[in-house]
Amino acid sequence: MAKVLVKGNEAIAQAAINAGCHCYFGYPITPQSEIGEYMGKHMPELGRVFITAESELASINMLIGAGTTGTKAMTSSSSCGIALMQEALSAMCCAEVPGVIVSVMRGGPGLGNIAPAQGDYFQALKGGGNGDYKIIVLSPSTVQEAIDLTYRAFHLALKYRNPVMLLADGVLGQMMEPAEFGEYPYKDPDVTQWALDGANNRPARNIVSLHMPEGEMEMLTNRIFKKYEEVAKNETTYEDYLLSDAKLVLTAFGSVARVAKAAVKRARDNGMKVGLFRPVTLFPFPDKDLHDTAQKADMILDLELNKGQMLLDVRSAVFGACPVEFYGRPAGRLLTPDMIYNKITELYSKLENTQKTEAGVR
Amino acid sequence: MNGDMSVIISGFGGQGALFAGILLCHAAVVEGKHTTWFPAYGAEMRGGAVNCSVNISDSDVPSPIIDEADAVIALNDASQEKFEHKVKSGGFMIINSSLSHLKTKRTDINYIKIPLNELAQKLTQPAFVNVIALGAFLEKTKILKIESVKEVMKEMAKTVSAKKAALLPNNLESIDFGANLIRQQMVTA
Amino acid sequence: METLVYKRPESLLKDGHFTFCPGCGHGVVLRIIAELLDEFNLQKDTIAISSVGCSIFLEKFFNLDVAGASHGRSPCVATGVKRCKPDKFVFTYQGDGDAATIGFNETIHTACRGEHITTIMINNTNFGMTGGQASATTLVGQVTTTTPAGRKAELTGYPLHAAEIISKCDGTAYAARVAITSTKNIMQAKKAIKKAFEAQINGLGYGFVEVLAACPTNWHMTPVESVEHIDKVIETVHPLGVFKDITEQENK
Known part of the structure; x- marks a missing residue:
């Protein structure tokens, strides 16, 4: 298929359709409303389900209903809307209900603004929901990747019976660039062993999230955390951009x-050994790979559109292997290539001066 | 930076600044180039400030966000004020002199002042200031062929409502008119 | 020759035992639902949606597929299930704290969308499971753990009349309030729930039955006093009746 010019939000919607998403439940919120609009046009045409729910609470719980039947379904929202879904995300992990959630981040906290931001890394990764649980979080950085990761999100949701979040931001949601819609590349697992469709010629089943008997929740939690270990083993993905000889490694999602890539290119053009480590899966976070990278580097510079959220995972992965610096802007303000490049040159010259001093002492 | 171009198109909502950028991107795809379009706007559906950043390149475009643009198209005075400092040294700025009487501040860039709204009156109505400006921009930069944009317009006319499709001749007239302004040096450049 | 006059419904689990307080209304209503599912031959084609409160443990009683929902959200879960499995029978079983208090927005919108599902709402005018706090349907003057001096209208307003409000939604096919305080009332209740089920089976829209039920433990009454309390006091505030029934029009 040829490349077409497509907006990030619409690419996600079309990719969901291609992935076999049978139901879309949503509630409008900028900057992701195009997803709902696109689905509102195309899902009924395809004889599939589209509901504008009364709230994000409703849409995510409709998603649960669809998920308990083993049906591929999706909801999408942005920051404050995703906040309303946290209870259900926790319940989905507990009851092992699959589902795809698209989060297109805007400025926060509060109603914030409608400009692009990344302030909901914690919301997605550290959860606003109760209890021990993890959702699989995928982070696209191009429109093409938004398509590919939407496909993957549907597959992983069924494969692991867990909610999967596509964590995008307003830049990706609103921007257009050429991309290609390949075919859905995955073979999804059989759901008939667990999905609800009436107790016909088999014992009744239930998919619930309350487990009162002593020890039952402990067993369940241990079991789902074993599953998360499998997820980490099989699904961890990151992009290595010019890392092999990098002294200064940027981390960004x-x-x-x-x-950041634009800034790295420019830095390389000017003889600086800079690379970019980009986690594609945020859970599972590529902590081992980042640690190995950090051991070969002199410094990490973490870049985010927030006050330092992925930073905690970066520091935890680096675990002292090298210093970690942070540069970010919160609340819907963007980092530009120049700003990042200037930060690179500042830190890089510091690194070189330190090395010169150290050499002098020796 | 061979064949690379970054442009910011800015105006108030309803002037078609975003749409001009979309036309440009589609035309870039027609010519097999890499491109990105990134919009910014306020909460209002009409009348608020809007702009889009467009990159066109022979190679991959990493950043959709532009620090300094090769060109800025300012469809009103607020846009001139906001983006004049964003033009790269040696770059140029198209200013809609119908809606901006601000003094220009820089000596290291070129200004092309076009009374877009007045000129649009001379064409078959409705005529489009955004498309006239786009025609002028393309003729000035030659980054893409005018024909590619026309091809995009024709393709789009097939998928939109009949009411919008009926405006295809007006759009084609507007883009040619804009290109002619530069070709025949009818505006100060 | 012997005639079997009592049979355990197939829709109830063989080894399931109701764990409700003495005099509680839940057991009666669950039994009615199970009987009706058997009568409609729906046991193998039903997905029940549980809620939060004393209504939660459906999977411990019903021989049915059960999906759980967070507090107030069972109509949404039911919507998702029904839209994916339109040929299955889907009902929610909720209390007044769930359907009429935290989840009333969901209940109303489900009714307005005319979802082909059925809601059975047990109204015992308090949050039973958490120990008897005031809910949206609590009567003015009613003593609860959060209104120890009785619900005061000037502080917390007036009771919400769920069945009446739901009856006003265009997507509602059937809305009624029933009680289970006598054999006659129980038969009426079964008839109402049957109608609400038929509304779904015949694709007419949303069915909603509010059942006034006793909560002797939290009302601090004996089971007998509780039943009298419903008939003499609660029904004056939450009157019994069929507030909407398009199944009749359809039959004509």
């Missing part, structure tokens, strides 16, 4: 990573 989503749209910031591509802006």
